[in-house]
Amino acid sequence: MDWREEYSDLGFIVVENVFSHALIDAHLVEATALLREYGAFDAATMAALPIAADDALMVAMLNLHQRSEIARRLLASPIIRSILRQLFEAEPVLAFARSALWQPEDMLAHVDTAFRSPDPPYSICRTWCALEDIHPDSGRFYLVPGTHRSLAPRLCGEVLNERADLLALFEQLADAPESWRRLHNLAWPFVSAKVAERIEPDERIALDLKKGDVVFFNPAVAHGALACADASLTRKMMICEWAAQRASGFERGEPFASPFAHPRPISTQQDNLIDIRPILAARAASR
Numbered sequence: 001m002d003w004r005e006e007y008s009d010l011g012f013i014v015v016e017n018v019f020s021h022a023l024i025d026a027h028l029v030e031a032t033a034l035l036r037e038y039g040a041f042d043a044a045t046m047a048a049l050p051i052a053a054d055d056a057l058m059v060a061m062l063n064l065h066q067r068s069e070i071a072r073r074l075l076a077s078p079i080i081r082s083i084l085r086q087l088f089e090a091e092p093v094l095a096f097a098r099s100a101l102w103q104p105e106d107m108l109a110h111v112d113t114a115f116r117s118p119d120p121p122y123s124i125c126r127t128w129c130a131l132e133d134i135h136p137d138s139g140r141f142y143l144v145p146g147t148h149r150s151l152a153p154r155l156c157g158e159v160l161n162e163r164a165d166l167l168a169l170f171e172q173l174a175d176a177p178e179s180w181r182r183l184h185n186l187a188w189p190f191v192s193a194k195v196a197e198r199i200e201p202d203e204r205i206a207l208d209l210k211k212g213d214v215v216f217f218n219p220a221v222a223h224g225a226l227a228c229a230d231a232s233l234t235r236k237m238m239i240c241e242w243a244a245q246r247a248s249g250f251e252r253g254e255p256f257a258s259p260f261a262h263p264r265p266i267s268t269q270q271d272n273l274i275d276i277r278p279i280l281a282a283r284a285a286s287r
């Protein structure tokens, strides 16, 4: 199967050996120094950071990925750029990046976006990059194949049925596609909250990732992390979100500073929305 078909069907692909180990090691030296500066020395001290310090660390971590020459070299990987360019049919732009050394708590199955079409050309993709050989007991990353098609759109429909305010916003989209970002931001927590209860444990594909491997995934695919069975283990990873340069740059909210110097106008086509016209027509016909 062509990798694009695989991405389209499963919602993710795994590409092995994307980064040089030397570059990863140099990046880890910088990321570790930053974490220490903020008082994160292991999983326990990281989890105990006060919210304000945690937020400040997120911003500093994003800055590190944007400003450090080593991180920029990692993120400029020709393999990553080439795959994203083909998925987006446009230049990829980094929306955020975060490196972490330990599995955070409570990583239940969730989705990272809602009301976005699962069909190409995509405008958002996430990459989960292994910065060491991931130990099976350290809380492996998992995905639930196909749920960007089978589950996420259904949950969007359920949320609209339950929330009149969101339905009203949804019905405005045909005339005012710029309302999409508001709908997304308001509805996404409700959609995501429904995900964990719909996933059977044996549907999860926990990936066996080696240092330098990268998972490219559609953020509407249900995903999460298995429980960490040994708190003394590290789980070094970098997670990034990429947007097509032509897209609107949604999710530019705090605490991530905008990587989009000049936000572009939104259009239904450009922002890769679920095509709502048939849904609206069916609703009108049933009234």
Ligand SMILES: O=C(O)CCC(=O)C(=O)O
Residues within 6 Å of the ligand: 103, 104, 107, 112, 140, 141, 142, 223, 224, 225, 239
């Ligand atoms: O830490 C992980 O393995 C999962 C990350 C994740 O689900 C997310 O960033 O949305």
